[in-house]
Amino acid sequence: MFGGSSGVGLAVAQRASLLGGTVTIASRNRQRLAAAAAQCDGLETASVDVRDADAVAKFFTGRDPFDHVVVSAAELSTSTLRDRPLSEARAAVESKLWGAIHVAHSARIRDTGSLTLVSGMLGVRPSGAATMLSVINAGLDTLAKALATEMAPIRVNCASPGRLDTPWWDHLSDSQRHDLFSKTAAALPVKRVGTADEVAAQIIHLMLNGFLSGSVVQIDGGGSAA
Known part of the structure; x- marks a missing residue:
């Protein structure tokens, strides 16, 4: 599990562990790795920078070889392209897109296993307020589909979450976070934002369903249809 030290990644690790799996989480943040290990018994941790x-x-x-590999690692921020330094755009691509490519290139996975990437709703609903993240997520969606044919019989899929209540938003104040989630919820058919555990449940399904490959699954509270 690359990026398993918090948020969706940690939720996947916890669910996989409860199902009896032997779980390894990899992250470049040693403090987060230690915190994650304290929340989930039997985890192996590894300090790895996917960049x-x-x-x-x-x-x-x-x-x-692993039975399943999941990549949710990303160090990036939501921003425009033209109003921010290009170095930030490159850093975002290096982290989330190239990180997934690095894992796909080197991962040792059993033929009966799977690789699951994590993109996001902006891949299908791009926004000028988050141009690079839109590009990166669309790239991950396409990467998963291409790898499904390249890496067969290993199955490759992509989970594409909508807006979630996770530590990714901790840079906002409580009032800013509340306002953002309330606005998002009002526009969604389910009338709320999602949770890391709900996305983790779908990722576990992608890992275990032997007839799923080349799929990009939206877990966005109906946002892609609204």
């Missing part, structure tokens, strides 16, 4: 292709390759070297 570093050599580090990712080294992680898989000498290990037995």
Whole structure:
């Protein structure tokens, strides 16, 4: 589990552990890894920066093939393109898109196993307020579909969440967070934002359903249809 130290990634790790899986979470943030290990019994942790292709390759070297690999790692912010330094755009691509590519390139997965990527609603509903994130998420959706044919019989899918109540929004004040979630909820058929555990449930399904491959599954409270 790359990016399993918080949010959706940690929720997937917890669910997989409860199902009896032996779970390894990888993150570049050692403090978050320690905190995650304290919340889930039996976790193996590894300090790996997905932006570093050599580090990712080294992680898989000498290990037995995994049954399932999930990539939710991302260090980025929501922003416009033209009003921010290009260095921020490149950093976002390096983290979320190239990170997934690095894992896909080096991952050792059993033929009966799966690779699951995590994109987001902006891949199908792009926004100028988050141009690079829109581009990255669309790229991940396409990457999963292409890899499903390249890596077959290993199954490859992508989970595309809508707006979630996760630590990703901790940079906002309580009032800003409340206002954002309220506005989002009002526009959704389900009338609320999602949770990390709800997305994790879908990712576990993508891991375990042997007839799912090349799929991009929207978990967005009906946002893509509204």
